Amino acid sequence: MSVAARMREFESALDQRAPPENFLVARIDGRNFTRLTRERHRFKAPFDERFRDLMVIAARHLMDCGFRVRLAYLQSDEISLLLDKNDATFGRSMRKILSLLAAEARASFSVALGAVGAFDCRLSVLPTVDRVVDYFLWRQGDAFxxxxxxxxxxxxxxxxxxxxxxxxxxxxxxxxxxxxxxxx
Ligand SMILES: Nc1nc2c(ncn2[C@@H]2O[C@H](COP(=O)(O)OP(=O)(O)OP(=O)(O)O)[C@@H](O)[C@H]2O)c(=O)[nH]1
Ligand SMILES: [Mg+2]
Structure with missing residues (x-):
């Protein structure tokens, strides 16, 4: 086996694909935004319209960056994205979905802010519409x-x-x- 093929094996050993026929909801959350909003940029508390507008810019960008996004729900420093049940972008590779959504959010938010703001991303794999409804009720309750x-x-x-x-x-x-x- 060539070195390249052998290295690829190590590189892809932990790659996972999200199961088919499940809804995927990604939640992209600002990293250490307590500090970013209070110390580094001094946004108005508890809510700042300019900060909200920056998050809306990031959410709009995420809805238009190559994935089939059906819905975006935004609260505080987080964006939840519902992907189309049949979205097969990147073969449903979790690595691609997680890393690219965090990166696209960071890029659009940072350019709009004029300074760096980083995000993490996590993925829920939801088998039914009822669980999707529960997910968004949960985040809405959290926002309230x-x-x-x-x-x-x-x-x-x-x-x-x-x-x-x-x-x-x-x-x-x-x-x-x-x-x-x-x-x-
Ligand atoms: N000033 C201000 N702060 C905001 C606004 N919206 C969200 N935040 C702050 O963003 C932070 C979001 O909280 P978390 O995501 O739980 O905490 P975090 O500091 O980002 O930490 P990690 O997500 O764990 O990295 C809170 O401190 C909120 O007060 C806003 O409109 N104005
Ligand atoms: Mg955060």
Whole structure:
């Protein structure tokens, strides 16, 4: 066996393909964006329109970078992409899907920001439409909880509380109580 063929064996030993007839949902998430949004670029908290627009640019780019994307759902620093059930791009190679989606997000976000912002990517292999619905309900629930918590946190900070005080105040508090706190 030639050296090249032998090396290819090592290189591809861990390659996997996503199973056919399953939905693939990729979640692309900003790396260390707590620091990027607070220290390196000082975006408005809890939500900043310019940051949102940068994430929308990245999401639009991901929808048009060669995969058959049916839906993109964006919240905070993450983008969930539903790939077409029959998407056979790169033979459903997990290596290609994971690395390219993270790279395409990073490229478009960084060019729009004018500085580097990196992303990771993970893949859910979902067998039925019900599980796809569960996935997006899950992320939407996460967005709702995070937004409610963030509005409460920054309200307490604006009222003079320290980071530790605001965090301690909200720890273990039910969503209904956070609602009441905001409206009080
Ligand atoms: N200021 C500001 N921060 C935001 C906005 N949207 C998201 N973020 C921040 O982005 C971060 C996203 O959280 P995570 O993805 O859990 O944490 P991370 O720091 O990116 O860490 P890893 O994802 O594990 O690398 C949180 O700290 C959010 O506050 C925004 O509009 N404005
Ligand atoms: Mg992140």
């Amino acid at each position: 909880r995070n937004a409610l918590n963030a509005y409460c946190y920054w309200m307490l900070r604006d009222q003079g509380g320290s980071a530790e005080e605001a965090t301690a105040h909200l720890r273990g508090m039910a969503s209904s109580a956070k609602h009441d706190l905001l409206f009080a």
